[in-house]
Amino acid sequence: MAYKTPAALYKMVPVEEALETVLSEVTAPKDSFWCPAGICFNHVLDEDVVAPLDIPDKPVSIVDGFAVVAGDPAKEIEICGESRAGHVDEKIVVERGKCCYVTTGAALPRGADAVVMIEDTKKVEDTKKVEVGANVLAMSAGENVRQTGSDMAEGECILRKGKLLDGADVAMLNSLGISRVHVFGKPVCAVMSTGDEVVDAGARERGRHQIFDANRPALKACAERHCSSVVDLGIAGDTEGRLETLVEEALEDKVDVLVTSGGVSMGDADLVKPFLEKRGKVHFGKVLMKPGKPLTFATIERDCGQKMLVFGLPGNPVSSYVTFNLVVVPALRKLAGWQKPLLKRLSAITADEIKMDPKRPEYHRVILSLPKAEAFAYSDPGASEASALALVAKSTGFQRSSRLLSLRDANALVEVPKGSGSIPAGSRVSCLLLPVSNATF
Ligand SMILES: Nc1nc2c(c(=O)[nH]1)N[C@H]1C(S)=C(S)[C@@H](COP(=O)(O)OP(=O)(O)OC[C@H]3O[C@@H](n4cnc5c(N)ncnc54)[C@H](O)[C@@H]3O)O[C@H]1N2
Numbered sequence: 001m002a003y004k005t006p007a008a009l010y011k012m013v014p015v016e017e018a019l020e021t022v023l024s025e026v027t028a029p030k031d032s033f034w035c036p037a038g039i040c041f042n043h044v045l046d047e048d049v050v051a052p053l054d055i056p057d058k059p060v061s062i063v064d065g066f067a068v069v070a071g072d073p074a075k076e077i078e079i080c081g082e083s084r085a086g087h088v089d090e091k092i093v094v095e096r097g098k099c100c101y102v103t104t105g106a107a108l109p110r111g112a113d114a115v116v117m118i119e120d121t122k123k124v125e126d127t128k129k130v131e132v133g134a135n136v137l138a139m140s141a142g143e144n145v146r147q148t149g150s151d152m153a154e155g156e157c158i159l160r161k162g163k164l165l166d167g168a169d170v171a172m173l174n175s176l177g178i179s180r181v182h183v184f185g186k187p188v189c190a191v192m193s194t195g196d197e198v199v200d201a202g203a204r205e206r207g208r209h210q211i212f213d214a215n216r217p218a219l220k221a222c223a224e225r226h227c228s229s230v231v232d233l234g235i236a237g238d239t240e241g242r243l244e245t246l247v248e249e250a251l252e253d254k255v256d257v258l259v260t261s262g263g264v265s266m267g268d269a270d271l272v273k274p275f276l277e278k279r280g281k282v283h284f285g286k287v288l289m290k291p292g293k294p295l296t297f298a299t300i301e302r303d304c305g306q307k308m309l310v311f312g313l314p315g316n317p318v319s320s321y322v323t324f325n326l327v328v329v330p331a332l333r334k335l336a337g338w339q340k341p342l343l344k345r346l347s348a349i350t351a352d353e354i355k356m357d358p359k360r361p362e363y364h365r366v367i368l369s370l371p372k373a374e375a376f377a378y379s380d381p382g383a384s385e386a387s388a389l390a391l392v393a394k395s396t397g398f399q400r401s402s403r404l405l406s407l408r409d410a411n412a413l414v415e416v417p418k419g420s421g422s423i424p425a426g427s428r429v430s431c432l433l434l435p436v437s438n439a440t441f
């Protein structure tokens with residue numbers, strides 16, 4: 001039997017170079033639009049946001065109590081009115097010898113400059129007076145008062161362009177009465193699997209030599225975090241015709257990023273690279289990393305000049321997951337307008353010995369956590385490394401690229417340099433944070 005050799009042999013590029021190449025193909029975020037501030041969560045701002053008003057917009061009480069003139073020597077003070085949050089009597093004027101009942105968040109009446117807490121006073125029975133003892137005499141102006149603009153000042157830039165909006169940002173925007181913000185649109189990502197052996201988990205029948213598709217559902221789930229929509233192209237099998245049909249579908253569907261898994265290695269049924277070589281431009285076809293060596297990146301230009309990015313991920317489930325997070329996620333983030341699209345790097349102490357690969361740098365899956373993470377734990381600046389609070393990286397065990405259990409609970413990848421021997425337990429290493437929901441450290 002005559003075996004076909006691959007059409008092109010690719011040089012193995014370092015991961016940093018691969019990332020640079022990918023990010024240089026994403027020249028600008030997709031587009032931008034006005035988004036209601038109530039639902040802008042998880043979008044990236046396409047404008048600086050300046051506070052249009054002061055918060056609070058007038059001095060308000062921080063406590064429930066009586067608005068007074070600080071330093072008033074009177075031991076008993078007459079209540080001359082009340083100011084409640086949402087209901088303020090503008091006519092009230094407080095002067096020495098007088099006070100006004102106020103609730104938390106209510107405007108300070110004219111003349112008052114401090115608030116004595118209700119528990120530091122006593123109502124004088126059958127009168128409109130409260131006993132304050134020496135409490136008010138000891139007060140300074142501004143006590144228990146939130147001054148105008150002290151939380152956010154009119155004209156202050158509160159959010160910068162390029163910021164991923166989280167729940168706290170939604171609260172800020174809405175508290176300022178901002179009803180809409182200009183945000184970047186998110187990319188559309190399409191996902192397909194290749195391989196005649198691959199069938200869906202829901203398939204009625206599975207041939208004796210078929211396996212269930214682990215990659216497509218996982219990649220779809222990971223892509224959803226960064227995309228406006230994820231298109232499921234299904235399973236291409238091992239025929240070029242089917243691969244071509246699905247790629248053309250993605251091009252027609254205005255997909256920004258196409259992700260395939262499988263079929264990028266050296267076998268004669270590995271059709272993805274040869275197809276991309278014919279249909280577009282392959283920027284790299286091998287990366288110096290473990291797992292993920294055959295990772296392939298190409299662009300296909302549409303008639304309008306707009307390019308679709310294509311990532312040919314390796315078929316091994318761990319390889320596709322790791323390369324997706326390491327290389328595809330930064331591209332999706334940059335398309336979505338993130339200013340810093342790369343995975344966040346942290347340092348941690350290894351809990352176990354980690355074997356090095358002599359040929360390739362390895363992304364070793366770990367669970368980062370803070371050991372003995374008691375509430376309010378604190379270590380002073382002079383603490384030795386052993387007693388300081390440091391993140392610990394616990395290996396997920398055997399790291400073979402088919403072993404999905406090596407991803408279970410993993411929230412980071414230790415960047416293990418290539419080399420002989422191993423990194424001993426207790427070593428300080430760099431880790432890349434995976435964008436997962438179980439960031440439990
Ligand atoms: N002669 C060489 N062979 C291989 C090399 C090499 O350098 N020279 N590299 C190896 C490395 S590293 C990897 S990684 C794999 C990647 O191969 P492919 O991308 O071509 O993937 P496949 O051959 O299609 O599949 C590999 C493996 O993964 C299983 N698979 C594929 N798709 C799925 C899916 N959707 N869900 C679950 N499992 C899937 C497939 O059945 C295979 O077992 O190549 C090495 N070979």
Ligand code: MOO
Pocket residue numbers: 289290291292293294314316319401
């Ligand atoms: O690089 Mo492959 O992804 O080792 O298994």
